[in-house]
Amino acid sequence: xxxxxxxxxxxxxxxxxxxxxxxxxxxxxxxxxxxxxxxxxxxxxxxxxxxxxxxxxxxxxxxxxxxxxxxxxxxxx
Numbered sequence: 001x002x003x004x005x006x007x008x009x010x011x012x013x014x015x016x017x018x019x020x021x022x023x024x025x026x027x028x029x030x031x032x033x034x035x036x037x038x039x040x041x042x043x044x045x046x047x048x049x050x051x052x053x054x055x056x057x058x059x060x061x062x063x064x065x066x067x068x069x070x071x072x073x074x075x076x077x
Contacts, residue, residue, distance in 0.1 A: 034063040041067045046074040 041064050045057040054071075061067040 031063055034060065035065065037064055039066065043067060043069045044072055045069060046072045046076060048073070048075045051076040 043057060043060055043064075045052075045054060047054055057069055061069055
């Protein structure tokens with residue numbers, strides 16, 4: 001079902017992509033919110049991620065008090 005909803009050949013592809021983008025935008029944490037997380041935090045990051053490239057992972061990790069990274073041999077999803 002997921003592949004069918006996001007298939008470029010489907011009529012509602014753009015509407016679904018816009019919906020996904022809006023939901024992601026509302027889930028973004030500010031730098032202050034990231035810095036306020038006081039828990040061990042593991043970032044799982046894809047080495048081939050084109051949506052949030054690997055260099056951004058270091059920025060996230062720096063803003064977390066107790067962040068660590070596990071690299072996946074994968075893209076974004």
